[in-house]
Structures are given as C-alpha cells and as structure tokens.
Amino acid sequence: MNQTSESDPAADIGVQADARHVAVIGAGIVGACCALALLDDGHRVTLVEPDEPGGEQAASYGNGAWFSSSSVVPMSVPGLWRKVPGYLVDRDGPLTIRPGALPSLAPWLLRFLRAGARVERVEATARALAALLHDAPARHAALAAQAGVPELVRASGQIHAFADRAAFEAEALAWRLRRDNGAQWVELDAAQLRARVPMLDSRYGFGIYIAGTAHCPDPGAYVAALVALAERRGAKRMRARALGFERRAGRLAAVRTDAGRLDCDAAVIAAGIRSAVLARAAGDTIPLASERGYHVEIADPPFTLDVPVMPADGRMANTSTRGGLRIAGQVELARTDAAPDWRRAEVLLRHAQRAYPALASIDTSRLRRWMGHRPSTPDGLPVIDASIGTRGVFHAFGHGHVGLAAAPASAELLARIVAESPGPMASALYSMRRFVAVTA
Numbered sequence: 001m002n003q004t005s006e007s008d009p010a011a012d013i014g015v016q017a018d019a020r021h022v023a024v025i026g027a028g029i030v031g032a033c034c035a036l037a038l039l040d041d042g043h044r045v046t047l048v049e050p051d052e053p054g055g056e057q058a059a060s061y062g063n064g065a066w067f068s069s070s071s072v073v074p075m076s077v078p079g080l081w082r083k084v085p086g087y088l089v090d091r092d093g094p095l096t097i098r099p100g101a102l103p104s105l106a107p108w109l110l111r112f113l114r115a116g117a118r119v120e121r122v123e124a125t126a127r128a129l130a131a132l133l134h135d136a137p138a139r140h141a142a143l144a145a146q147a148g149v150p151e152l153v154r155a156s157g158q159i160h161a162f163a164d165r166a167a168f169e170a171e172a173l174a175w176r177l178r179r180d181n182g183a184q185w186v187e188l189d190a191a192q193l194r195a196r197v198p199m200l201d202s203r204y205g206f207g208i209y210i211a212g213t214a215h216c217p218d219p220g221a222y223v224a225a226l227v228a229l230a231e232r233r234g235a236k237r238m239r240a241r242a243l244g245f246e247r248r249a250g251r252l253a254a255v256r257t258d259a260g261r262l263d264c265d266a267a268v269i270a271a272g273i274r275s276a277v278l279a280r281a282a283g284d285t286i287p288l289a290s291e292r293g294y295h296v297e298i299a300d301p302p303f304t305l306d307v308p309v310m311p312a313d314g315r316m317a318n319t320s321t322r323g324g325l326r327i328a329g330q331v332e333l334a335r336t337d338a339a340p341d342w343r344r345a346e347v348l349l350r351h352a353q354r355a356y357p358a359l360a361s362i363d364t365s366r367l368r369r370w371m372g373h374r375p376s377t378p379d380g381l382p383v384i385d386a387s388i389g390t391r392g393v394f395h396a397f398g399h400g401h402v403g404l405a406a407a408p409a410s411a412e413l414l415a416r417i418v419a420e421s422p423g424p425m426a427s428a429l430y431s432m433r434r435f436v437a438v439t440a
C-alpha cells in the first residue's frame, strides 16, 4: 500500500482495535466531510485521492461558493421540456446542450425531464434537498472552526436581483418552494437594492435578501483544511486513483488502485463525476451526468461584494473570494471528457459586465477561467446509500448544484448508513433504488 504516512494512526489516537477500516474514494467536499463523520464514529479512515484535495480538478474548487440553505429548487421543473430545442441552439443562455452529446445523454435527459414533469414530484425533491441544506451554514461554521479556518465560512446572506417585481413573480414556483422549505426574505425596492449593492446596474429594480446563509471566500482551501483536520484526527491519505473493487465471499475485500490494493472493510465512493464508473465496478448502474459549469475570476476587481449576489437574468453566482470577484454559473450538458468551451465563460463575463458597469473595461490579463463538473443525477438529489452490487461499498455522490452546502449533512447520513442505523432523515429519499439497475 502506497501511503503518505507510514505510522499507524489508530495506535496514535487510540481508536478501538475492532474499528472498521473505511476507504473514502475522492477528497472533494463530500469525501472530506464523509471522512470526518466516519472518524467521529470511531472508524479508521484512508482517503484515496490522486490529486491535491480541493485542487482545480474538483468541482469543490471552482463553484459559486454559496452555503445556501434555500437552494432547494431542482433544475428540472414543469414545462422545462418546451425549452429544450432552444437550449440546443441558444449560445448565450444559462443552459446549453451540445448537440453531439445528445445520443449518449438521451436516457439521462429523459429521466431529467420526467423528474420535473409534475409539481408534486418537484415539491418532494425540494423537501429532500431542504433536509440536507436547512442547517448547512451552521454545520459549515462548526466544521471551519474545528479545522482552524473560521474565516472561510462568512455569514453574509445572499441577494437575488431582478429587473422588477414582475421578473421575481415570474419565478413563482421556485420562490414558493423556497418559502415552503423555510427560506425567509425581505424584499428590496430599487433604492434599497442600490443601498445594499451600489455597484449593480440601474436596470435591476427589485431585490430579495435572504438572511441566514453564508459563503466561502476560498472553497479549495476550505476542502484542503477539512482534509488536514481529518489527517490530524488520524485519517491516512493514499495518493492513488481508485480503479475498482476486490470481493471475497460476496463482500468487499479491497479497493484496487493505480498504486496497488488497499485492504479495507468498507469503501465510500465520493469521487464526484467519476463516481458512476466506480459504482458500476461495484455492480450498480446509477445515472450521473456532468452539468458542466464555469467561472471567471477577476483579480483585483474594482469593488468587492459584502453579500453574494445572483442577478436573475444571468443565473450566475457573484461572490467575492480570495482570488477576486468570482462569476460562477452556466449549465452545459456535454460529454464529461469533452474539451471546455470557453465561450461559456465569456457569456458569464458579458453578463457580469452588463450587471456591474464598473467591469465594462476590465483588463483581460486579470481574468482566470475555470470549468468543472457538477455530478448530477436526473432528479437533482444525491445518492447516499449502500451499494446493491457489493456489500461493504457505499455511495456518496450526485450532489449536482448543492454539494458544497449539502456535504456535512450528507456525510452524517452516510456515516449512519455505514453504521446500519439510518435514523430520522429518511434515507430512502437518497436511495439508489430510485434508479435501480443492478449489473452484477
């Protein structure tokens, strides 16, 4: 076994001799939180990750950085199917589908449209998301404090900016779902919006301020800090890429990696967009597509935002980070390994320049562009469950648009499932059985 630390952490921190050894595959925000929750339960943990935790390869690095408890509205909602032809041709909209990807994406897309076909189903999805998100800011604040980086979780609230009240009311279903699931907000007229976000263009005449949410000035550093905390608590790290699983008498014996085998009693698949391949190696077919997203970060911007802002027309999260002003968004449905289409980042930049006149003539040498993969199931809910195909393997992936915020609650649930005591948060909501097709 090729590990970064040779000492026996169990001996160092006195975990029970009969503690199970759990391999956590992937050290993004979900893997990091799972490792911490499993350590809390007394397990020995090895994090298997080929790259730097929180590095640019991970969705957890480049996201919008919002810890939003009100992100309960799934992408697929009634009537969306009518817009699909437009998504195939509109180069500037917030959602595009690469026509070449249609054949391979078709089964996922059909499930995606079905998931949003009925209001009742969308309401159930929103409730299931709310169960993971409602206390996300507090959970992250506690984790950041334990990791010694309290400054990486900033209680800020969030602002949604609209052209006018009619534009807000046009999103009635989304705002009803947020309200039904606990979001509270104040309405801002044009003057109040201007007072809160003076640099916003005057064509935004109506705003919503949601209190109680938070954001992260450096999501990559935050993930790295959580992994470092896990290591201080005894987790080992194995710099390796998981390839598959070895079974003995029908249950997991080891994780196969490109650096050798890792003997373990249990393994958690938390490898973001790469999770579906590993799930298949465990015998489970789970539909997962990359909703590719982009960000543009402007170094030394002409202003900072105390409160993250989402201009509703561009559907982009605008957040001040350590790297500058981050403009994150776009959904591009394309093959996972297709090259980035940097025109998507240009669309974000153009939206931002329209939203904030001070950005109109920004020097392009100050821009950094990034593309990453939202690991998305068709219904927008993660899979947090035991594998059907291989006893001892567990799934913790598919967090789509909300993984940064939802990771701590997901990890707590995952640890309960590993302990075989799923508890009050109905685990059926996130069960793989909703898609079931067992291949081994």
Ligand SMILES: Cc1cc2nc3c(=O)[nH]c(=O)nc-3n(C[C@H](O)[C@H](O)[C@H](O)COP(=O)(O)OP(=O)(O)OC[C@H]3O[C@@H](n4cnc5c(N)ncnc54)[C@H](O)[C@@H]3O)c2cc1C
Pocket: 025, 026, 027, 028, 029, 030, 031, 048, 049, 050, 051, 052, 053, 054, 055, 057, 058, 059, 060, 061, 062, 063, 064, 065, 066, 067, 068, 240, 241, 242, 243, 270, 271, 272, 273, 274, 275, 292, 293, 294, 295, 317, 328, 329, 330, 372, 373, 374, 375, 396, 397, 398, 399, 400, 401, 402, 403, 404, 405, 406
């Ligand atoms: C543009 C954009 C904006 C977003 N905005 C927000 C937001 O504001 N708030 C929010 O809550 N969420 C947001 N999200 C979603 C969020 O970023 C993701 O849901 C979340 O980061 C997923 O975390 P993860 O740990 O599952 O995957 P990742 O962060 O992708 O981590 C997976 C890790 O697994 C590793 N890995 C891959 N294959 C293997 C293997 N075979 N063996 C071992 N390790 C492997 C990878 O190297 C990686 O480090 C956004 C996403 C995007 C793209």
